[in-house]
Amino acid sequence: MKKTVLVLSVGLALAANAEEGMWQPHQLPELETVLKAKGLQIDAKAIADLTAFPMNAVISLGGCTASFVSKQGLALTNHHCAYSSIQYNSTAQNNRIERGFLAKTQTEELPAAPGSKILVTEAVSNVTQQIKQELTPQLQGKDRFDKIEQLRKELVAECETAPGYRCEVYSFHGGLEYYLIKQLEIRDVRLVYAPADGVGRFGGDIDNWMWPRHTGDYSFYRAYVGKDGKPADYSTENVPFVPPSSLKVSAKGVQAGDFVMVLGYPGRTNRYNTAFEVKNQFTTVLPAARQYREETIALIKQHAAEGSEARIKYESILAGLANYAKNYDGMIKTYQKGATQPQKDEFEAVLNRWIDADPARKAKYKPALLSLQQLLEAETATQQRDLVLTYFGYAQLFSTGRKLYRLALEQQKPDEERETGYQQRDLDRFKAGLKRMSRSYDSAIDLEIALHFLKHYAALPKPQRLAAFDQYFGIAEAFDEAAVRTKLTQIYQTSLLGDEIERLALVGKTPDELKTSTDPAIQFALAMAETDLALENDQKNQAGKLAVARPKVMEAVIAFNKASQKPVYADANGTLRVTFGEVKGYEPRDGVAYQPFTTLKGISEKHTGQSPFSAPAPQLVAIAAGDFSAYAHPELKTVPVNFLSTVDTTGGNSGSPTLNGKAELVGLLFDGVIEGIIGNYAYDPLLNRSIHVDSRYLLWQMEKVDGATNLTAEMEIVRE
Numbered sequence: 001m002k003k004t005v006l007v008l009s010v011g012l013a014l015a016a017n018a019e020e021g022m023w024q025p026h027q028l029p030e031l032e033t034v035l036k037a038k039g040l041q042i043d044a045k046a047i048a049d050l051t052a053f054p055m056n057a058v059i060s061l062g063g064c065t066a067s068f069v070s071k072q073g074l075a076l077t078n079h080h081c082a083y084s085s086i087q088y089n090s091t092a093q094n095n096r097i098e099r100g101f102l103a104k105t106q107t108e109e110l111p112a113a114p115g116s117k118i119l120v121t122e123a124v125s126n127v128t129q130q131i132k133q134e135l136t137p138q139l140q141g142k143d144r145f146d147k148i149e150q151l152r153k154e155l156v157a158e159c160e161t162a163p164g165y166r167c168e169v170y171s172f173h174g175g176l177e178y179y180l181i182k183q184l185e186i187r188d189v190r191l192v193y194a195p196a197d198g199v200g201r202f203g204g205d206i207d208n209w210m211w212p213r214h215t216g217d218y219s220f221y222r223a224y225v226g227k228d229g230k231p232a233d234y235s236t237e238n239v240p241f242v243p244p245s246s247l248k249v250s251a252k253g254v255q256a257g258d259f260v261m262v263l264g265y266p267g268r269t270n271r272y273n274t275a276f277e278v279k280n281q282f283t284t285v286l287p288a289a290r291q292y293r294e295e296t297i298a299l300i301k302q303h304a305a306e307g308s309e310a311r312i313k314y315e316s317i318l319a320g321l322a323n324y325a326k327n328y329d330g331m332i333k334t335y336q337k338g339a340t341q342p343q344k345d346e347f348e349a350v351l352n353r354w355i356d357a358d359p360a361r362k363a364k365y366k367p368a369l370l371s372l373q374q375l376l377e378a379e380t381a382t383q384q385r386d387l388v389l390t391y392f393g394y395a396q397l398f399s400t401g402r403k404l405y406r407l408a409l410e411q412q413k414p415d416e417e418r419e420t421g422y423q424q425r426d427l428d429r430f431k432a433g434l435k436r437m438s439r440s441y442d443s444a445i446d447l448e449i450a451l452h453f454l455k456h457y458a459a460l461p462k463p464q465r466l467a468a469f470d471q472y473f474g475i476a477e478a479f480d481e482a483a484v485r486t487k488l489t490q491i492y493q494t495s496l497l498g499d500e501i502e503r504l505a506l507v508g509k510t511p512d513e514l515k516t517s518t519d520p521a522i523q524f525a526l527a528m529a530e531t532d533l534a535l536e537n538d539q540k541n542q543a544g545k546l547a548v549a550r551p552k553v554m555e556a557v558i559a560f561n562k563a564s565q566k567p568v569y570a571d572a573n574g575t576l577r578v579t580f581g582e583v584k585g586y587e588p589r590d591g592v593a594y595q596p597f598t599t600l601k602g603i604s605e606k607h608t609g610q611s612p613f614s615a616p617a618p619q620l621v622a623i624a625a626g627d628f629s630a631y632a633h634p635e636l637k638t639v640p641v642n643f644l645s646t647v648d649t650t651g652g653n654s655g656s657p658t659l660n661g662k663a664e665l666v667g668l669l670f671d672g673v674i675e676g677i678i679g680n681y682a683y684d685p686l687l688n689r690s691i692h693v694d695s696r697y698l699l700w701q702m703e704k705v706d707g708a709t710n711l712t713a714e715m716e717i718v719r720e
Contacts, residue, residue, distance in 0.1 A: 019646050020683045021569040022266050022577040025055060035580060039259025041661040047578055050121055053245040054663040058263045058576070060119040060183070065264035066221065067657040069249055069665065070714040073223035073241035074192065075118060077655035078670045079200030082219035084316040085191045088113040088439045092309045100196035104710050109190040109222055111234055115432025118186040118223045119166060121576050125180045127155055127169060142537060145544035153416055155180050160425065164231035172570040173558065174272070174550035181575060186241055188224035188234045193708055195701060196616045202603065204612025205322045209330055209674040211691065212598045213642045214606060216701055217670035218693050220711060247657055248716045250664040251630055253640065253696045254583050256596050261580040262647045262669050262690070264656025266572035269680045272557060275344040276376055278681055282335040285383065286328045292391040293325035299448050310442040317440060330674040340682050354560050368552035375545055385464040388456045395450035396441050400497050401521030405529060408511045431507060438500045443492045451488055455479065468531040472524055491520040572650055581646030586689050588675045596644040599636055622704045630719065631696040640694040643667060649690045650680055658692045664718050667692035
């Protein structure tokens with residue numbers, strides 16, 4: 001593909017509160033004056049260089065962040081980020097979730113959950129011009145979507161000519177800019193150390209998103225490669241990856257008011273959503289999603305006793321469901337207090353007045369604003385059904401059948417024409433998902449989930465129903481729960497997709513071969529294939545229309561923000577970002593002022609002996625012994641456990657290293673406070689706080705309690 005020089009660049013506008021913003025690394029040099037004033041001691045240009053320290057020590061796990069902390073590929077992340085691997089390696093007889101796990105030698109390290117990857121970002125290229133120069137005004141709707149996808153795939157294919165790399169094209173500012181990101185993909189990932197559940201998840205769902213917090217949310221992986229130093233599949237012959245750099249871990253930690261920065265891969269924020277989108281999200285979508293999550297949690301717990309084999313299989317799913325159920329609840333309650341929507345409405349009104357004040361601006365931006373509003377309103381017509389079917393997807397038997405048949409269809413096409421997720425580059429990930437299902441699926445629970453959301457589906461207005469779906473389950477005229485349960489029971493007793501060998505045997509089958517299958521999950525996929533394709537084409541058509549309106553609206557918003565001296569940064573989209581702030585408490589409501597540190601004392605005070613406040617006995621003994629040498633906070637005279645900061649983060653930042661001004665690791669980000677999580681939609685400097693595991697607690701627990709001295713010995717620890 002022809003390469004051209006980028007001509008589009010979104011500049012920076014600094015606000016008085018410059019701590020707002022998840023900045024792309026290349027923007028950091030323009031913030032150097034602010035960063036230096038706040039306490040950065042290294043060159044800001046170094047942070048912009050992805051091939052230099054400290055950026056090349058920061059890695060993605062594909063949904064979480066981690067960082068290399070030794071020259072032997074040792075990677076530090078959150079306990080909840082490694083939870084699926086801990087769960088995968090646990091059974092009722094050997095429950096490593098409950099007891100924790102420590103490999104004292106590299107030969108004792110366990111393979112992570114199938115499909116686990118460590119991704120090292122090596123290059124980011126602005127490819128906006130390469131894409132936009134081929135998007136003519138005549139390309140509308142699905143045709144435009146398809147053209148963008150074609151161009152993305154061409155850029156990715158060109159980027160991935162070297163083996164061992166994963167490339168993706170990401171859109172920024174709603175499609176105003178596009179960046180090609182190249183990452184080294186390490187496929188052999190092993191679990192090294194995870195503290196006991198009473199440390200890694202101390203406080204559980206009760207303390208989730210809350211402060212004060214006393215959670216040791218950390219775990220360790222190790223990256224392995226072939227003897228030639230290149231990524232390779234798991235093998236006992238593989239050797240630890242030697243990263244280009246690794247972070248030093250501070251035993252000194254931070255004090256209140258200290259500068260900190262977080263380097264990581266935040267998932268998604270929606271700060272540029274329109275007022276209409278925000279209102280719809282908080283009054284319709286999130287309340288329903290919260291309800292569906294809570295119902296799914298209740299179903300799993302009802303049908304899987306704690307500690308049972310079935311419950312262990314679903315622990316990771318439960319944790320994810322509960323995390324966002326509470327997240328949604330916190331955001332909804334904050335929204336209902338009344339500040340968010342008026343702020344969005346006011347911003348939009350001011351933006352429109354600014355656009356209307358200039359004829360050129362009005363001609364340039366007004367049509368896109370009107371078009372975007374119409375498109376967003378149209379999307380709400382089926383959102384109730386779409387949400388129900390999304391949660392029906394937690395019934396893995398049916399979703400797996402659909403995926404297998406779709407793979408068969410896509411494999412009939414040339415690779416470059418296949419849908420994303422079904423190309424040859426995706427096949428290993430696809431198979432890994434089929435393998436992971438063995439440790440996250442129980443047929444009895446899956447049936448209950450399917451039945452539950454079929455009941456929700458059957459209550460939908462008739463215009464939202466899908467004829468093929470109704471016909472397959474026999475619910476077109478009425479919903480007879482007993483009859484549907486009988487049908488589901490027969491399906492689950494007959495289907496072979498619950499068996500890993502049978503699932504994997506269907507990979508590579510042709511559509512004609514699958515059409516002869518008597519497996520009811522495959523028959524469901526066949527029954528839904530035409531409908532699924534039609535729905536997908538509708539979504540592509542909508543996305544293509546949005547790809548015209550949204551970038552133009554974002555262009556207006558950026559121009560307005562720059563004119564108003566407001567920060568200009570892209571919404572989070574899973575790509576590498578940098579955010580900075582200071583260690584600081586907050587005042588969530590009248591008469592309540594939170595300090596920025598919690599300590600070991602709080603663990604003993606919260607301990608009840610019952611989950612989720614059951615600290616391991618060795619930890620309680622060590623706390624009582626009072627040996628805090630080398631790790632005590634100079635003023636608190638004990639070991640700090642967690643601390644607060646003003647850094648601007650969101651989901652995906654979990655596991656991100658928290659660095660001081662010298663780029664030494666002083667903490668590990670793992671959560672935010674309930675009062676500030678609406679920050680995904682609107683930033684509030686008074687309530688926006690992130691929660692970090694203090695590096696001193698991490699080191700103290702490793703040395704004094706768990707005996708992980710083999711790991712601290714390979715880490716470079718800064719004590720002065």
